[in-house]
Amino acid sequence: MVDAAFLALSVITIGSAIAALELRSLIYGSIALMGTLGGVAGFFLLLDSPFVALFQIAVYVGSIAVLILFTVMLVKRELIFKKIEDPKRKWAGIGLMLIFMVAIGAIILDSGLKSVTTDEPPVxxxxxxxxxxxxxxxxxxxxxxxxxxxxxxxxxxxxxxxxxxx
Amino acid sequence: MSVIAPKFRFSEFLKSLTDNIFWIIVILTLIGLPIIMIALFFIPMPVYEGELINPFLAFTWMFHPELALPLVKALLVTDMFRIIVFPGFGFAALLAASVIFIERKMLAKLQLRVGPFYCGKVEGILQLMGDGLKLMTKEIIIPAKADKPIFILSPLLFLGAAAAFVALIPVAPGWVVADIDLGLIAVFAVIGFFPIITVLAAWSANSKYPFIGGIRALFQMVSFEIPLILSLLGVVILTGTLNLSEIVQSQASFPWILFLPIGAIVFFIAMLAELERIPFDLPEAESEIVAGWLTEFSGMMYGLVQLGSYVKLYAFAALFVVVFLGGWTGPMIFPPLEEELILEGKTIGPITIQTPGLPIFSMEFFSGVIWFILKTAVVIFFILLPRGVFPRVRIDLLLDLGWFKLIGLTFVNIFIALALLYAGVFGPGGML
CATH class of the missing domain: 1.20.5 (Single alpha-helices involved in coiled-coils or other helix-helix interfaces)
Incomplete structure (x- = not known):
């Protein structure tokens, strides 16, 4: 059975990662990036390592995302950001990602790893x-x-x- | 003779009164009671004398009001109560609200002014309520070119982050919302959210002064987070734990401020900067940039930010108390409750009142909470004090202080802690 928390975290992480790439507004993009980093922290919590999770929040969400946000706010978007609308590139990127995902999925399925259950307490x-x-x-x-x-x-x-x- | 209401008829007054009572009874029976009955099914009820206390015994409670005591006791240990009322948000918001009033009155006394005086008969004691009502009824104005979602969400997020900070503070033995092993790291993680929310709020208003204030707040908070974190490391080195409750328990005989005064001073200064208090209130400098990053907020949005910043003030003061002043530890104030009262009840003339489950709180709890609040009040007093005395520092002096002097002092503090540890004063097998 797929864990509900795992599923929700995956949706948040991947969804906000896509949003971070796709959103036209740079500020919203960096907020979405914060969502991605926070989702990764959630994964660390699920993996029983709260120490790493809290440092992920403190360092990545609290400092690095702030740095990105600050840089984005100080930069005038029109000057550096030229939109290149090329559908071919987009489709090539999506295709490349799919190939990569399928390859990783094949490796994981082939490894015979179905589920890991341990009774060990958090690290x-x-x-x-x-x-x-x-x-x-x-x-x-x-x-x-x-x-x-x-x-x-x-x-x-x-x-x-x-x-x-x- | 002056007339309050010129067309006053006593019979109409009585009619309106009975009308109101009638409608209240009708609404309560038709809507209120069913809601209460439905809600009661989802609340775990306590067992008293081998019998589950259930909503159908409501008439029994009416004749034995003391039966409600086990119910109250069961309510007090629920998580919801902890989050909403006692060690959590309600307690902090109450303290924060009283700090707002005390600050105004105290500054007035310091500067030989009167301060709030007319609202309420005694020394303007109702001023805060009046301010709150004014803020609630004011129109919320959102700038036309503001980024609406972030602008509306940021006060809520600010208050939420402050509440999350409060949730980590232990007030009495066992009375903490989130008692996690890595409490101090969690505190640092929560503190890291304030600059993000501040700078987003400042940017979303799409106005000059808020943006300048937000950039200043970002510089100040990010650069003072480093001495703030490093100054607490000395205590962590000596106690060997990151759990805030255990840090308090380690100070049963003496507070850490006696051994690590430099760390305490650095933490206090960094705390002033994180809270944007004078002399470090550059983000809200009212004589330079209107009100800094709060300029465009109006009505209850401003009220929420204000409440959030005072809840944050309480949380920082409480963290100082927990880490350096020994939290709830202190001599007992009250004697324990009489055995007789608990077991047999109290006899007043012909009536005997039995009180099942009376020691709702232990006396250690009361004395701990009183010590905690007293110490927090002293720390809050010292946080408020510079506002009456000091001017504002320049921003380059501020950054110089944060990056150059305070970080150096924190390393001195860490070396003192290490020296105490290696000299065998503290730690495993130490003298104390």
Missing amino acids: DFREIGDDFLTYYWPALILMALILAGSVTGALVLARREDEISG
């Missing part, structure tokens, strides 16, 4: 932390370096240049 974030400190420590150190670099860069960019002269 505890402490386990994620333990894994990061033991097995995945190089990845952690790499992330720490990148984050430290970006924070330092932000601090340098935010420093006022005119402090001495003014």
Whole structure:
């Protein structure tokens, strides 16, 4: 049986993804993109990983979608956005997507994976932390370096240049 | 002699009164009672003395009003009650509404003015009700070139996001709408929605001043989210949990503000910026850009945004209390209820009133809620205080403060927390 929540999330995610591509208004398009990212967060919740789901909302919906929205608002649409109405391209795109979907569907059907049922509780974030400190420590150190670099860069960019002269 | 109603006839007055009573009875019996009876079938009723309390015992309740106590008790533990009334939206909205009045009165006293005075006999105490009625009856004007769906939805979304924030705050032991393991991360996720709603509301009005205000709000909220999140990490490092109820329980003997004062100060400043309060009220700077991103809102739409922003204020103050001031922990205020009253009831002369299921709340609950509200009131007072004293900062100074100084201070705070942990003061096997 198909889960109702899964079905609803799929409809929201795919529908808003199509809307994000197809809507003429850029603002509505970016709102639809937020819907897509929120739907992905819902999938993470269904997959018993609330930690990733909440970070998906906090980072993708809360920050990256805001960045896109802000950029779209500051840009004059007419100057950069030339509509290319070419039905051939559209149909070619839809055909390509269908081929891709059928291929992925064939792989999934062929794998014999019908349903996965586990009784395991949601992943505890402490386990994620333990894994990061033991097995995945190089990845952690790499992330720490990148984050430290970006924070330092932000601090340098935010420093006022005119402090001495003014 | 002045006449209130010149064509007053007492008989007509009586007739109108009886007419009204007649129609009320007719409507209640024909529509009200069936609706109540239908609704009661969908509400799970409690079992009292081995018997399910059902709607057909309504006449029994009439003669034994104390039988309603188990019913009330059953109502109090439902999710609906939690969401709508007590730790959820109703409680927060009530506190937020009182904050609006107290803010006006307090600022007036600070600046040697009178403040609201005429509405209501005592110190203008009905001013808020008057304002609310005015907002409700005002016409809602939508600008001609506004983007209508977003413009209409954004106040509702703002209030909704604020209510979602409130739902994560634990008020008393076990009294929280959504007690999730990752409460603090959920708080950050909810806070992330405010800039989106603000900038969408500002853009959809299709007007100059709201757009400038919205861009300012976006800059301010996004850049102050980083110190806000980093300043709470010290507490997370020391407690090892993200659940807000567990964070409160970890402060049973001392609040974290004693050990992490820098984090508390940074969180407070970032909180002021997130709430758009003076000295960081650039998005609503009324002397520069009319009313910022609120300019085009009118009537109840403005009322909803206002209510939402004060509910958000309460939620941030409550988060400060939960994380740094120890939430509901505090000495007990009331003695526990007498055993006799619970078991045998109270005897007044010839009448004995039995009270089944009387300890509706434990006394820990009462004392916890009172401590929580007291601490929240103190934090709200300190949030309101700068408005009476400080001017507004320039936007480059604001961003400089957020990105340069506060982030640096949060790292100092995190290192203090780590030092406390590694010195063996806290954590597993620690001294305290």
